[in-house]
Amino acid sequence: MIPRKLPKKNLDGERFMHCIYCQGLFLKKTLWRHLKICKFKRSDVKPKPGRTRVQTLCGFAQPPPPGVTHGVWKLLNAMNQDEVALAARNDWSILELGKHLYNKCGSRIKMHEYIRQKMRELGRLLICARKVSPLTSIKELTNPENFLHTVDAVKETAGYNEKTGLYENPSIAVKLGQSLNKIAMLIESQSIISGDKATAKAANSFQQLYQSRWSEYISASARRTLEEAKWNKPTLLPFTEDVKLLHLYLDEQEKIYYKLLSAQPLSHHWSKLAKVTLTQVMLFNRRREGEVSQMPLSAYTSSIQSDAHPDISMALSELENKLCQYFKRIEIRGKRGRKVPVLVTPSMQESINLLIKNRNRCGVPNENSFLFARPFAMTYYRGSDCIREFARECNIEKPETLTTTKLRKQIGTLSEVLNLSNTELDLLADFLGHDIRVHRQFYRLPEGTLQLAKMSKIFLALEKGRLADFKGKSLDEINIDPEEKVTVDSDLEDTQLKECTQVSAPHTAFEDCNDSLLQADRGLKNKASAPQTASEHCDDSLVPADKGLKKKGEVKRTPWNQQEVHAVEKHLMKFIKNRNVPRKTDCVRCIEAEPQALKNREWSALKFYIKNRISALQRKDLAHKFS
Template sequence: MCKFKPVNPKPGKTRVQALCAFAEPTPAGVSEELWKLVNNMNQDAVAHAVRSDWCIMEMGKHLYNKHGFEVDKHEYIRQKLRELGRLCIRGGEVTNMKTIKEYVIPANFMQTVDAVKHTAQGKKGNSKSLPLKLGHSLKRMSMLLESDAIIKGDKDAAEEARAFRSLYDAKWHELVSVTSLKSLNESKWNAPQLLPFTADVQKLHNYLDEKQQQYQHDLKSEASSHNWATLAKVTLAQVILFNRRREGVMSHYRGSDCIRQFVQLCDVKNPLSLTSTRLRKHMATLSKVLNLQETELDQLADFMGHDIRVHRQFYRLPEGTLQLVKISKILMAMEQGRLADFQGKSLEEINIDPTGMWFLLKSIL
């Protein structure tokens, strides 16, 4: 088998372009693995810009040396390279710069700012995070160029790269980042907090269990590729729903697509809340009410694949919800004549047991 054969070639014209790209000899100084990764992306003008720009390929080598051994990071590498490729194309519409190397020349700094802003305003709308990502990539690019210049003994080029970083540190936040961060924060403020309803999650569990038994029976009755595929999809959805982990890039089926397909079929109240990402947040958020010890919370965060600081900062119930739960328990205690249980305690000192908390959350969420 040809080692350059695409893993999942796209149909039609894109597939033909990909195969043609694989037929090209690997450029000098570029590993076969990186060349294969680059040619596995969509074969369009952006891919051509990536392959033809020396600096972008140098960034590719840097990222592949750092993350290439992790297959699930390959898409991240392609994304970073495509971002720079889009900058090269879109930036050429408003500046006279043709290569990424020109974007990190100090004298071109204001042109670079204009190009980044123009690139973020693409055909698919204004990307609020792209200017931040491109800024980080350009700063990293200046570091790579400085290292290359030092190795070659080119003091002027090394100094030029350092000068770009000085400008970046002094002016980028003011000219680019502050606007992007403001837009991102406003989007978060205005976005509704969609967490899965407990009843919807239970309904999805039951639906998947029912379909698993049906598809197992179908496969035993007729060993066809269709029956195997339907069972594989429902099994993948069950694994993601049970583990609340990120989906892998090691399968022919996308876990998020499988979840979305079965959510649409099981007639839940709020299908938009039942995505793989929101299901992860659902578990992490509700775990905050269990009064877990430090080590236990750390184990949960590790299982979910993120740092404990991320768990605390981003996966937490809003304070209003926590306070509502505690106040609801006080009201229930008053109704049951057990208010003395909380005598002398503030809201922060009230510990909610998991059973009672689960009952309250079912009614609230």
């Protein structure tokens, strides 16, 4: 290979690329600089900013390998041209999976990123396999004789820790197993077509191994890591006040950029108004960000606001008939191919119409089919990025809670408060784009709230012996005070309590007895030679009964001293500020960093200390919110 400019030292040939115009060979990292001054470049070609885009443009000029379609080759060249892309480009099995996915869903532009992601995952697996095993291709990884090597390569890719039994990226381990099984199916079908029975039999054997042993080696521990990571995490839902502030801020920004775009149709003004309108549509409809972000232009232009049927209008109220005329309804593709509606207000319609009118003036290509498209690109604005940007700008209290997922859960939670009927819940679930079973399992009140608010009533009634008092009542009708005292029925103990009251004047019977019980429990009872008073006699007689109660309800707690609190806050204060409960590894790391101060504390004590601090702050925030 003869480059245009000789490098100072020997370099790998994969670090060079040909210019699309003059076919000269240049280093990839300096190719963008040459493309600016290339004499063979046509005058009508507009330069694209960015170094990676230049590499992608020049990659298209290279002919695809035999058997690789132009669409798959285009996906490969659109990747970041690094070691992973090189491994994916040169492996037959990865290319076959890319062809399979492209034939299946390549007509949808939004799925191209998914196909690239799957191919890059296998590229990273191949790189790790070459480091930890003698295998050099994905096809060798699907050979049943190399099954244990495949397991080691997947563990290395997912960051498996032998000591803790945890994965750094557990989802990668699950996804790689599914991709390898799919590649084995492709190899088997291809071998059957070509008449290679031995290869087909080997691929089928790998699929059987995957079904029987993959869970044992990989997926069981990976899924367990994923599930345990969700435990003890606080469920943060958006505050109504924060959502209201964001709505008001977006309305102000919409008016500003609508005027600017009307006066000066510039790409910057177009981008800002597109982001604001996209966020408004997502926020108003509580739609998934991917559904609204990828809304095609044709879905909006082809929607017709038709009048309601006269028979249906008679069944609606006057207000409902006005709302039908106020909103415009658009039908788009939702999750799993469902048809989901989007409601657009008149102000949103005005902004969208202005965006459509100025698409060509602001640099949006005609080939870009998305409604909220990026100028000078074939992609669209991501809704998650837009809502995160505006949540930070409007200075709300908790911007991290304003995500489309949490907003959808908020409306599901409020639907429980409204006590909607089954028909109304079906209508809400259908509008949100999921099944009623999904709504009941994931979108209703958080599981912890239900257990605290509902099930605790049953166990309180059992503890206080009052379960028979609530016979025939529902959980909502049960009303019991958690601070209610349990009465003692024994006549002997009633007499002893009266004696305690008479002797210890300023204290109540319960306070005097509790003090003596605490002394008996800690082994601090005074054994002086003085004669016992009536109250002391009462304490001694009640100690055996208290021991039985202590085993059931009381927990010995050691107060936190100043040195321990300082040690914990030094290393775990960030969890308190972010309202996140630390994991076991974080607590253990804190104890190892402060062995002298925390020598008497277990890792679970640190975790519950942080959890209690977070709960106190949340109660304080809630009290401040309603004050």
